[in-house]
Amino acid sequence: MKALLFDLDDTLVVDEAVSSEAFAATARAASTGHGADAASFQRDAMRHARSLWAAGPCQSYCKAIGISAFECLWGKFEGDSEELTALRNWAHTYREQVFDAALREQLIEDPEGAADLAKTFAKERRLLQRLMPEARETLARLTPNYKLAMLTNGAPDLQREKIAASGLGNHFQAIAVSGEHGIGKPKPEIFHRLLSELGVQASEAVMVGNSLERDIAGANNAGVKSIWIKVKGSEEPDSAIPDYTIESLSEIPAILEALK
Missing domain, CATH: 3.40.50.1000 (HAD superfamily/HAD-like)
Known part of the structure; x- marks a missing residue:
């Protein structure tokens, strides 16, 4: 050899473990800032991340290249290719949808709060490497x-x-x-x-x-x-x-x- x-x-x-830790940190922020139950929020956010990713318009490219649902929550996806441009544009909406859906599971409607939680996840995930x-x-x-x-x-x-x-x-x-x-x-x-x-x-x-x-x-x-x-x-x-x-x-x- x-x-x-x-x-x-x-x-x-x-990778997998620190992604879970980033979800946990984001769930704590949802609890503190919005009164959400942290355990339920983490579970629901992870579930919505996977389901929205699987149904998204960039799923075939992500699967072929190996970009996971959780990576779509914090990657910048820089580049000029048609595929990366589409992924970059979609990812911003996707992130807010994930955390908005998790809040709505607990009858909390706060789109601006969901956007803040999306930023919290990206920040925490980078800190946990x-x-x-x-x-x-x-x-x-x-x-x-x-x-x-x-x-x-x-x-x-x-x-x-x-x-x-x-x-x-x-x-x-x-x-x-x-x-x-x-x-x-x-x-x-x-x-x-x-x-x-x-x-x-x-x-x-x-x-x-x-x-x-x-x-x-x-x-x-x-x-x-x-x-x-x-x-x-x-x-x-x-x-x-x-x-x-x-x-x-x-x-x-x-x-x-x-x-x-």
Whole structure:
């Protein structure tokens, strides 16, 4: 093995858990400012975020590139492409609709308050960014002996913002964001582009990620070995089978030694 490809969200940086924490902080603001029941507000806001996203006009693009419902609540979606422009314009309305719907569940009508809560969520989500356990230490161990690359689905500016906040960018010789290429995991093409940039063959690389549907299935499609990191709260059903399964990034070096 000469190279490792790493996913970002819930592989190197915490995503699902901090999104829930941002909803909780926003629910507390709804309780303090509007008298809402915080627990019900959080539950309802998360539900409306998913349902409005799924029914929205940008859903097909979001799904293809890998932009989640919760990311649509705080991403800036900068760029001149037709898809990003449409997403950027729709996202502002979507955010207010999510929190307005959650307030109305408790018979609270305050559109201006909903707009303020949308801003609260975006602010809290940015403040809560943090690394997965052992992320920095594992990358430091691997850097001297392997070529490292990052392969992440998502909007260009949002994923680059997360990478900058993580402080991990200097470990990677190449970084591919699906939104910058117009194609995302599990399509094998984006794997092949990144491998070509690294100058390695598919048989010489390992993909590390938390998503069976995107990371593991994509690695299988591209002929790359895979390591699935099981992250509580980010599981999804899929038939893709990983070559290895771990619960901590610190287990990776031992797997690589065995592959030698």
